[in-house]
Amino acid sequence: MPRIRVEPIGIEVDALRGETVLDAVAGAGYYWPVGCARNGECTNCAMDVISGVGRLTGMGRFERLNLIRQRGQRSIEDPRLRLACQARVEGDVVVYKRGVWPD
Numbered sequence: 001m002p003r004i005r006v007e008p009i010g011i012e013v014d015a016l017r018g019e020t021v022l023d024a025v026a027g028a029g030y031y032w033p034v035g036c037a038r039n040g041e042c043t044n045c046a047m048d049v050i051s052g053v054g055r056l057t058g059m060g061r062f063e064r065l066n067l068i069r070q071r072g073q074r075s076i077e078d079p080r081l082r083l084a085c086q087a088r089v090e091g092d093v094v095v096y097k098r099g100v101w102p103d
Helices: 021-027 061-071
Strands: 003-007 011-014 046-051 081-083 093-096
Touching (some): 061 081
Parallel strands (some): 003 093
Antiparallel strands (some): 003 011, 046 081, 046 093
């Protein structure tokens, strides 16, 4: 079972293969800041992938378009910037997101 470590809070949660980072962390009882219906429109759930970027599913068209729309073209140049509501876990990852706390 893949593990997600979230910094700077320093928590680790288990995830089902194919589950989004956001759903796995929220399902473990943690709040992850979002501003939409967890569908990628607001990009508030954006995270930095510290390690394991290759163990997340690739960025899809919808995620790419919304990052560009909300954060500009340069936002998709670094593969470590991902939306937690769209990135699906395929293996262990370490991500960085301020504002995550026990719900």
